[in-house]
Amino acid sequence: MSFVVARDLSRTFNLSDPWIVRKLTMRPKRLLKAVDAVNFEIERGTTYALVGESGSGKSTIANMVVGLLAPSAGSITIDGQNLGDASMSRQEQQRLRRRIQMVFQSPYASLNPRWRVGDILSEPMRAFKLIDGATAQRKRVAQLLEQVGLSDSDASKFPHEFSGGQRQRISIARALASQPEVIICDEPTSALDVSVQAQVLNLLKSLQKEFGLTYLFITHDLAVVSTMANKIGVLNQGVLVEEQDTEDLFTTPREDYTKMLLSSAPKIDFDS
Amino acid sequence: MRRFLNSDFFYAFTRSPLAIVSLLVVVLMVLSAILANFIAPTNPFDAASLNLMNGFTAPMEPNMFTGETFLLGTDDQGRDLFSAILFGLRVSLFVGVMAVGLAMVLGVLLGLIAGYLGGWLDTLIMRLADIQMTFPSILIAMLIFGVARGLLPAELREEMAITVLILSIGLSEWVTFARTVRGSTMVEKEKEYVSAARLIGLNPWQIMLRHILPNVLGPVLVIATITLALAIIAEATLSFLGVGAPRTEPSLGTLIRVGQDFLFSGEWWILLFPALTLLALALSVNLFGDWLRDTLNPRLR
Amino acid sequence: MTETLLELKGLEVTFTTRRGTLKAVDDLSLTVKRGEILGIVGESGAGKSMTGAAIIGLIDPPGRVSNGEIWFEQQRVDKNPESMRGRQVSMVFQDPLTSLNPLRTVGDQLVETILAHMDVTKAEALQRARDGLTEVGIDPDRINAYPHAFSGGMRQRVVIALALATEPQLVIADEPTTALDVSVQAQVLDLLKKLCRERGTSVILITHDMGVIAQTSDRIAVMYAGRLAEIGETREVLTNPQHPYTQGLMASTPSVDAKSFGQELFQIPGAMPKLDALPSGCAFNPRCSQAHARCQTDRPPILADRAACWLMENAS
Numbered sequence: 001m002s003f004v005v006a007r008d009l010s011r012t013f014n015l016s017d018p019w020i021v022r023k024l025t026m027r028p029k030r031l032l033k034a035v036d037a038v039n040f041e042i043e044r045g046t047t048y049a050l051v052g053e054s055g056s057g058k059s060t061i062a063n064m065v066v067g068l069l070a071p072s073a074g075s076i077t078i079d080g081q082n083l084g085d086a087s088m089s090r091q092e093q094q095r096l097r098r099r100i101q102m103v104f105q106s107p108y109a110s111l112n113p114r115w116r117v118g119d120i121l122s123e124p125m126r127a128f129k130l131i132d133g134a135t136a137q138r139k140r141v142a143q144l145l146e147q148v149g150l151s152d153s154d155a156s157k158f159p160h161e162f163s164g165g166q167r168q169r170i171s172i173a174r175a176l177a178s179q180p181e182v183i184i185c186d187e188p189t190s191a192l193d194v195s196v197q198a199q200v201l202n203l204l205k206s207l208q209k210e211f212g213l214t215y216l217f218i219t220h221d222l223a224v225v226s227t228m229a230n231k232i233g234v235l236n237q238g239v240l241v242e243e244q245d246t247e248d249l250f251t252t253p254r255e256d257y258t259k260m261l262l263s264s265a266p267k268i269d270f271d272s
Numbered sequence: 273m274r275r276f277l278n279s280d281f282f283y284a285f286t287r288s289p290l291a292i293v294s295l296l297v298v299v300l301m302v303l304s305a306i307l308a309n310f311i312a313p314t315n316p317f318d319a320a321s322l323n324l325m326n327g328f329t330a331p332m333e334p335n336m337f338t339g340e341t342f343l344l345g346t347d348d349q350g351r352d353l354f355s356a357i358l359f360g361l362r363v364s365l366f367v368g369v370m371a372v373g374l375a376m377v378l379g380v381l382l383g384l385i386a387g388y389l390g391g392w393l394d395t396l397i398m399r400l401a402d403i404q405m406t407f408p409s410i411l412i413a414m415l416i417f418g419v420a421r422g423l424l425p426a427e428l429r430e431e432m433a434i435t436v437l438i439l440s441i442g443l444s445e446w447v448t449f450a451r452t453v454r455g456s457t458m459v460e461k462e463k464e465y466v467s468a469a470r471l472i473g474l475n476p477w478q479i480m481l482r483h484i485l486p487n488v489l490g491p492v493l494v495i496a497t498i499t500l501a502l503a504i505i506a507e508a509t510l511s512f513l514g515v516g517a518p519r520t521e522p523s524l525g526t527l528i529r530v531g532q533d534f535l536f537s538g539e540w541w542i543l544l545f546p547a548l549t550l551l552a553l554a555l556s557v558n559l560f561g562d563w564l565r566d567t568l569n570p571r572l573r
Numbered sequence: 574m575t576e577t578l579l580e581l582k583g584l585e586v587t588f589t590t591r592r593g594t595l596k597a598v599d600d601l602s603l604t605v606k607r608g609e610i611l612g613i614v615g616e617s618g619a620g621k622s623m624t625g626a627a628i629i630g631l632i633d634p635p636g637r638v639s640n641g642e643i644w645f646e647q648q649r650v651d652k653n654p655e656s657m658r659g660r661q662v663s664m665v666f667q668d669p670l671t672s673l674n675p676l677r678t679v680g681d682q683l684v685e686t687i688l689a690h691m692d693v694t695k696a697e698a699l700q701r702a703r704d705g706l707t708e709v710g711i712d713p714d715r716i717n718a719y720p721h722a723f724s725g726g727m728r729q730r731v732v733i734a735l736a737l738a739t740e741p742q743l744v745i746a747d748e749p750t751t752a753l754d755v756s757v758q759a760q761v762l763d764l765l766k767k768l769c770r771e772r773g774t775s776v777i778l779i780t781h782d783m784g785v786i787a788q789t790s791d792r793i794a795v796m797y798a799g800r801l802a803e804i805g806e807t808r809e810v811l812t813n814p815q816h817p818y819t820q821g822l823m824a825s826t827p828s829v830d831a832k833s834f835g836q837e838l839f840q841i842p843g844a845m846p847k848l849d850a851l852p853s854g855c856a857f858n859p860r861c862s863q864a865h866a867r868c869q870t871d872r873p874p875i876l877a878d879r880a881a882c883w884l885m886e887n888a889s
Contacts, residue, residue: 053754068467094473102471110464114486127472163844164617174468193616193781193845198825198838205837220754223784223827227838250829264759265829266784268811283591 001080002041003214004048004065004182008074011035011060034060036238037074042231044181047208047215049225049246051261052235058218061235062186065216066102078182098128101175103204105187107167111159117170118155121145124177144173147210148203165196172203182214189224201228222265226250234258284567291563297556301549305362312355313343317520326350328534331541345541347530353542356527357549363523364553367437368504374442375503376496379449384480384488386450387457398454401447409444410506416440417515433518441506445499452495456488490568497561501554508550524550578646578742578775579605579628585640586623586632586799595848597623597636599799602875605743608773610766612790612807614780614822618845620799621779625745627651628777629662646742663736665765667748669728672735673720679706679731680716683738690739705734709764726757733765737774744769747779762789783826787811795819798846798856803880816880817861855882 016022016029035057042048052058063069065076067083076083081096088096101124104110111120121144122137124130131137142152148169159167168188175183185204189197205228207213219225225232226246233243234257242255253259276282285291304311314321329335331345331353344353386394404412417440424432460466461484469479510516511525519526524546531543586598598620605611615621626632628643630650643651645661666672674682683702687693693701703713709730711723720728729749736744746765750758766789769776778790786793786807793810795803795818803816814820824839843860846852852859858868867883876885 053756063467066471068470097471097473100471102468104464104467106464110468112465112469112483112487115483123469124472127474165844171468178472194783194822195616195825195841196844198827198840199842201827202837202840221827222755223829226829227827227836260756262829264756266755266759266782266788267829268783268787268823268826 003044004042049229057238101180308358371441375445379446383450383453387454412444583641612786615796
């Protein structure tokens with residue numbers, strides 16, 4: 001069985017007015033099916049990319065996989081353990097949480113502006129009781145900062161003292177602090193400049209190699225995943241329309257929607 | 273400290289004469305209230321030191337019987353008005369600061385809960401706030417004051433008067449804090465750093481207090497300053513109406529109430545000086561609060 | 574077609590703060606010919622949006638155009654920015670909602686703009702508004718709809734109709750498609766390009782996206798830290814970049830083809846310097862793999878009409 005398995009994953013949002021307003025205006029409930037019976041599997045140590053435009057449900061899936069949002073139907077299992085298993089004790093829940101972390105889209109909103117970088121990075125260690133003692137935590141923070149290409153003196157700074165790319169590195173270091181096995185990357189470079197984007201993508205890749213991480217990569221940009229993903233799933237309005245190995249998807253897309261996405265991506269190509 | 277001196281905030285402060293002057297007045301008043309024991313020439317509430325012969329001495333004029341001179345004159349019982357004002361300032365400021373503190377703690381907590389947890393708790397808290405907003409806060413304070421007095425045994429009333437005053441003003445001013453904090457909490461909780469905190473399994477209280485609270489405190493500081501001016505005036509109003517600080521522990525409002533009895537008999541100073549002090553205090557706190565608001569958060573305007 | 578419409582000579586935009594004066598745009602010279610689409614590309618903080626704002630006279634204090642000249646149709650306009658706006662030059666912003674009033678119908682806004690800038694009757698203005706909507710591919714019967722009734726891509730079409738309604742000579746489009754999905758982005762870009770070509774309108778397209786520039790513009794100006802790094806024909810610059818920064822940008826842009834699968838992307842080390850901490854000499858020298866001693870002391874001018882890089886000296 002694959003490391004991460006999503007089975008018939010669905011999520012419906014209730015956009016209805018409050019009950020009393022509905023009765024007064026005699027309008028029916030308004031339900032939005034953001035994700036509709038999506039299936040995918042991710043092998044350990046590989047990268048699976050979910051690609052879609054706005055409203056495709058890709059971020060909803062990301063939030064369900066990390067457990068921030070409960071699925072309306074279907075299930076997610078990580079290493080055989082069902083994420084939505086209500087019989088889990090708090091300890092078991094924490095153990096499972098530790099293994100799944102996330103890197104967010106916005107380099108500005110994803111770090112608490114009032115916290116020093118050192119505190120941001122040591123919080124997961126305390127929450128998961130990974131490392132005891134201030135000295136040991138400081139050492140680990142320094143190690144994490146170094147792993148993402150920052151220096152240990154950065155631990156005493158506040159997030160606003162860093163550029164967008166550096167903040168994204170801090171965000172990655174925070175995810176690593178939990179010693180996770182799966183990292184969900186939700187558009188981690190869409191707010192970054194091209195040259196910095198390349199730095200962050202390369203960093204993610206080398207960390208994957210070093211720690212055997214499994215990535216679920218959420219993006220709207222096919223070009224970004226061409227270098228990152230082993231397998232790509234294309235989402236359109238909550239439905240997984242196509243799934244192929246990266247190379248095959250780019251050379252022989254099957255669905256019209258995928259072809260449209262590929263052809264409308266801006267190309268720097270003067271031969272044709 | 274060096275970070276503060278280098279900040280844009282401090283720079284803006286040094287460039288604003290209004291802010292400097294108003295803060296200076298506030299600091300001066302707070303210091304003289306705290307040090308009243310040492311500054312005041314007499315203890316105005318030590319009945320033994322009062323000399324009825326000194327009654328109604330005009331400012332800077334020697335008393336016709338005793339020949340003593342008082343900077344701001346005396347009241348009907350020969351009490352030195354300057355000393356009375358210093359001690360009155362102390363009561364007014366104490367009540368104001370404590371009441372704002374109470375309103376702030378209550379409002380911030382309720383605002384955090386309403387904004388972060390949402391649902392029926394949010395509805396309950398905010399409807400309560402709506403109801404309270406439909407009454408003038410001075411009425412609420414009087415209501416609470418009246419109920420508390422009714423519940424207290426007679427012998428405790430005098431003793432508890434200040435506490436009751438603080439409670440009644442504090443409970444009538446929490447709404448502004450709660451509304452503002454709820455609003456900023458609802459913005460903050462959508463940010464990804466809160467998601468990150470949820471991902472490591474923190475409970476709602478840890479997220480509210482450790483993560484969200486520091487990020488919603490900016491506007492709270494501004495509101496606290498502006499509310500302080502309101503609370504000082506509310507205290508003075510209550511005391512003026514005779515339902516506030518007792519005569520044994522008079523605040524500026526009590527002094528004004530006492531003073532107005534003598535206004536038309538020509539002893540104008542007994543009213544004027546406490547009133548001017550109250551005006552200067554409330555005005556400078558308010559001006560400083562306005563400046564804080566404009567500097568820290570122009571959107572609150 | 575080769576007549577010069579707009580010329581910037583040594584444009585400098587500065588912001589005075591208490592910590593000193595920052596140059597957001599530094600000694601920028603370039604020309605836009607009639608009917609030409611000039612792309613200005615650069616990363617955030619490169620000064621590209623500031624350049625657009627300076628041309629249309631939209632820089633607010635504490636910023637100001639502190640040096641240089643802006644010439645439009647052989648007239649100097651930097652002393653009198655109001656003369657530029659409206660009929661001559663119009664602007665398309667990234668977020669269509671900032672250019673549209675949410676409380677008024679798109680028709681109202683179109684008619685109002687046309688009446689304000691052109692000598693026509695109300696009926697003519699309405700007809701022009703309907704034609705404008707038709708041109709951008711919107712059913713003219715939706716003229717009485719409010720902006721919120723349109724999707725993001727449709728709204729940006731309305732903004733383009735609004736920008737072209739007064740028949741301007743120059744359209745400045747600042748990241749016009751950044752907020753849109755790729756499929757919509759391509760349509761909006763094609764539309765902008767087609768309409769401007771038909772009318773002979775010049776366009777300054779400001780973007781961070783090399784792909785967008787490649788598909789749309791005739792010439793391209795690459796900016797770095799407020800300065801012009803490289804300028805030239807789009808095809809020339811993108812296929813044969815001369816400035817090491819442009820080379821780095823091109824190499825680090827991932828592309829939609831299977832060739833790049835699994836490969837490490839080229840990365841430029843470091844980040845763009847902050848404006849208050851610019852290195853001496855060439856602003857790019859700390860990140861440049863080909864920098865030599867002179868790059869650290871002397872700022873290179875544009876050499877061989879192409880790139881501000883000392884490496885060009887031997888070539889010219």
